[in-house]
Amino acid sequence: xxxxxxxxxxxxxCSARHLESLQQVFxxxxxxNNEKSDDEPFPYEVRGAIQDxxxxxxxxKAFDGQTYLLHTEEIVPGHEYRLSLEVSTGGKFWSNIxxxxxxxxxxxxxxxxxxxxxxxxxxxxxxxxxxQRGAVFVWRWKPVLDRGPYxxxxxxxxxxxxxxxxxxxxxxxxxxxxxxxxxxxxxxAAQYVKKGAELKDxxxxxxxxxxxxxxxxxxxxxxxxxxxxxxxxxxLFVGKNVLVARVPYDVGxxxxxxAAIAKRHTEDPPQEGNPPYxxxxxxxxxxxxxxxxxxxxxxxxxxxxxxxxxxxxxxxxNSVQHSSRSMELRPTPSGEPNTVVDQxxx
Numbered sequence: 259x260x261x262x263x264x265x266x267x268x269x270x271x272c273s274a275r276h277l278e279s280l281q282q283v284f285x286x287x288x289x290x291n292n293e294k295s296d297d298e299p300f301p302y303e304v305r306g307a308i309q310d311x312x313x314x315x316x317x318x319k320a321f322d323g324q325t326y327l328l329h330t331e332e333i334v335p336g337h338e339y340r341l342s343l344e345v346s347t348g349g350k351f352w353s354n355i356x357x358x359x360x361x362x363x364x365x366x367x368x369x370x371x372x373x374x375x376x377x378x379x380x381x382x383x384x385x386x387x388x389x390q391r392g393a394v395f396v397w398r399w400k401p402v403l404d405r406g407p408y409x410x411x412x413x414x415x416x417x418x419x420x421x422x423x424x425x426x427x428x429x430x431x432x433x434x435x436x437x438x439x440x441x442x443x444x445x446x447a448a449q450y451v452k453k454g455a456e457l458k459d460x461x462x463x464x465x466x467x468x469x470x471x472x473x474x475x476x477x478x479x480x481x482x483x484x485x486x487x488x489x490x491x492x493x494l495f496v497g498k499n500v501l502v503a504r505v506p507y508d509v510g511x512x513x514x515x516x517a518a519i520a521k522r523h524t525e526d527p528p529q530e531g532n533p534p535y536x537x538x539x540x541x542x543x544x545x546x547x548x549x550x551x552x553x554x555x556x557x558x559x560x561x562x563x564x565x566x567x568x569x570x571x572x573x574x575x576n577s578v579q580h581s582s583r584s585m586e587l588r589p590t591p592s593g594e595p596n597t598v599v600d601q602x603x604x
Contacts, residue, residue, distance in 0.1 A: 319347060369394070
């Protein structure tokens, strides 16, 4: 899930940066289209600022508070990326500050973008401060609610539908929420292992239920790496990677916890304080919806092949024989099926 969000975020940011790299082209095209259209033409001074990228001090007073749209394009579902020329004298902050105007000095029209993490939503206030003064080329995001419908995954539609104008910030916020949730779930690994909600094997369930724990620096219970297991044949629980728990994040994604117990093989018998069994846990993202699609596709392929009745009977017999062999549980030599984990010796 985290990889999906990061991948989509990178794609959208690259699309925004691609448009930003074409700023000169869009400025020139905006001037050409303005000449050909029936809309009110840009004032002469505005055309000069757009074409040359410079302005005089008198330009600010003449066009204070004006915004001129130069280019707009929907590069994210439901969100347009717009390039505009915005003019401001700085408001009350600059009203009592004398400004020298030689009449010949030209200032550069700066550019503010919205594709970098530093500039964020690309508002002039966030980039220059509340008393910004000057003419600026600004890239802004604008939601367009009348577009669509879009065939988007539910998780992406939810993220882009969050409050705000900037889709990059929306996805970044969703990514941070996901990472906090994932870290909190992983901190509770000991509880999921001991509960063993998805465990089918009674021997492994009992071993993990009694596996010793210790407290970390935050006071949370964590599983000890090694432990003693007595009274049970090691072949019943060693070397098996089993699914322990499923933790759903949303309708289409869940976090899976797997566990495996290994035994250290040495010629000498295990020494006191050096338990022979080691527990390894791992987390993995899974998409139940995606798995259902895979199963549906496989079912379709099986139906298309149309096997004969004799083939089905043979396949069923082989499957039953294989299942009986794989589910066979061997008792311990002592005949004691119970599991005991000696926590005092770990």
